[in-house]
Amino acid sequence: MNSIAIDPEGKWIAAGYTDNVVRLWSPATARPVSLPLAGATDSVWSVAASRDGTRVVSGSGDGTLRIWDATTVALAYHTNVFTTMAFSLDGKRIVSGGPDRTLRLWDAATGQPIGPPLTGHTDTVQSVGFSPDGTRIVSGGSDQTLRLWDAATGQPIGPPLTGHTDSVRDVAFSPDGTRIVSGSRDKTLRLWDAATGQPIGPSLIGHTLQVTTVAFSPDGKRIASGSADQTVRLWDAATRQPTGAPLTGHTNAVASVAFSPDGKRIASSGLDQTVRLWDAVAGKPTGAPLTGHTNAVWDVAFSPDGKRIASSGGDQTVRLWDAVAGKPMGAPLTGHANFVTDVAFSPDGNRIVSASLDSTLKMWPIFAPSVEDLCAKLPSNMSHKQWRETVQARIDYIELCPGLPISPDNSD
Numbered sequence: 001m002n003s004i005a006i007d008p009e010g011k012w013i014a015a016g017y018t019d020n021v022v023r024l025w026s027p028a029t030a031r032p033v034s035l036p037l038a039g040a041t042d043s044v045w046s047v048a049a050s051r052d053g054t055r056v057v058s059g060s061g062d063g064t065l066r067i068w069d070a071t072t073v074a075l076a077y078h079t080n081v082f083t084t085m086a087f088s089l090d091g092k093r094i095v096s097g098g099p100d101r102t103l104r105l106w107d108a109a110t111g112q113p114i115g116p117p118l119t120g121h122t123d124t125v126q127s128v129g130f131s132p133d134g135t136r137i138v139s140g141g142s143d144q145t146l147r148l149w150d151a152a153t154g155q156p157i158g159p160p161l162t163g164h165t166d167s168v169r170d171v172a173f174s175p176d177g178t179r180i181v182s183g184s185r186d187k188t189l190r191l192w193d194a195a196t197g198q199p200i201g202p203s204l205i206g207h208t209l210q211v212t213t214v215a216f217s218p219d220g221k222r223i224a225s226g227s228a229d230q231t232v233r234l235w236d237a238a239t240r241q242p243t244g245a246p247l248t249g250h251t252n253a254v255a256s257v258a259f260s261p262d263g264k265r266i267a268s269s270g271l272d273q274t275v276r277l278w279d280a281v282a283g284k285p286t287g288a289p290l291t292g293h294t295n296a297v298w299d300v301a302f303s304p305d306g307k308r309i310a311s312s313g314g315d316q317t318v319r320l321w322d323a324v325a326g327k328p329m330g331a332p333l334t335g336h337a338n339f340v341t342d343v344a345f346s347p348d349g350n351r352i353v354s355a356s357l358d359s360t361l362k363m364w365p366i367f368a369p370s371v372e373d374l375c376a377k378l379p380s381n382m383s384h385k386q387w388r389e390t391v392q393a394r395i396d397y398i399e400l401c402p403g404l405p406i407s408p409d410n411s412d
Contacts, residue, residue, distance in 0.1 A: 097125025140168030226254030
């Protein structure tokens with residue numbers, strides 16, 4: 001270790017290493033909070049933290065100065081891997097689940113865990129979700145059960161919800177919080193009374209293979225489901241009957257479905273490496289499939305304003321799409337080291353959180369500042385004295401923002 005810097009708020013410590021990387025560590029847990037920040041081709045001799053704690057600057061023996069966005073750090077680890085996560089509606093908390101059979105709560109601002117793990121499932125936690133008021137959490141697992149939890153205490157609410165005869169692949173609260181829908185490997189959907197935990201009517205039957213994903217429409221009147229049978233189906237939430245014919249077009253299993261905030265569109269993703277958009281009323285595709293992922297697309301989500309779509313894939317990336325034009329927005333978000341299984345927008349639409357089989361959650365600002373963006377906000381380059389004190393005297397001065405004046409040493 002050559003140099004360290006501490007976030008002004010004490011959330012992380014940055015360290016530069018002779019193996020050419022910067023590592024971020026949690027002072028509270030003494031564990032890494034991100035994958036190594038790689039890019040330098042020689043030892044990292046110096047690191048510094050910005051005053052607001054959002055950036056790390058590193059200087060390397062290869063003569064480069066690099067700026068890293070510290071807000072994209074991984075939040076932490078399950079003892080195994082993440083399979084699912086969800087934001088609370090107020091954006092302050094994240095709940096996650098994984099093969100270690102636990103749920104965990106996280107502070108979305110600090111990335112720190114809230115309380116101990118929530119235990120009770122006897123097999124992998126496949127899906128989680130907050131109630132609209134944020135007081136409850138629902139989870140579904142490979143143990144064929146749904147479970148309800150008090151989001152404040154982490155304690156279970158009532159006994160497990162039983163009825164499915166195979167793994168529960170997905171769960172979701174209705175917008176008013178009174179009902180829960182679940183989809184299962186047993187090829188069925190089920191509706192549950194969120195207050196009593198009792199099933200509402202018989203199972204919803206129609207898919208011919210496992211149900212992988214479910215979602216309520218924003219008005220709570222419809223349910224969308226996706227299946228390994230390569231179809232998306234729409235259901236009347238009151239009668240539990242299908243509405244219209246199955247939506248066909250995917251050429252492999254459907255992995256995720258999401259309604260747009262206005263309920264007029266549905267986005268679906270699949271193992272065929274595509275994201276597809278559908279008219280939720282007409283039941284017809286809108287535009288061509290969104291292509292770019294090079295492996296299965298495991299999850300899809302609309303932004304709160306409905307203008308963007310986020311997708312996550314087996315190619316270890318998160319991608320942003322213009323939901324109107326059907327075009328990619330910017331380069332893929334890279335940094336995960338395994339399949340990205342889950343993605344969600346924060347309620348304010350300014351962040352994306354992703355879950356991966358690399359055992360991490362990552363928080364991404366939608367538009368991370370580039371060096372050009374940062375330089376546009378600065379009146380001048382740092383002085384030679386500031387360079388020596390905050391970067392490293394042994395590294396030659398670099399004019400990071402060409403065209404801006406260099407501050408005189410006597411201005412410090």
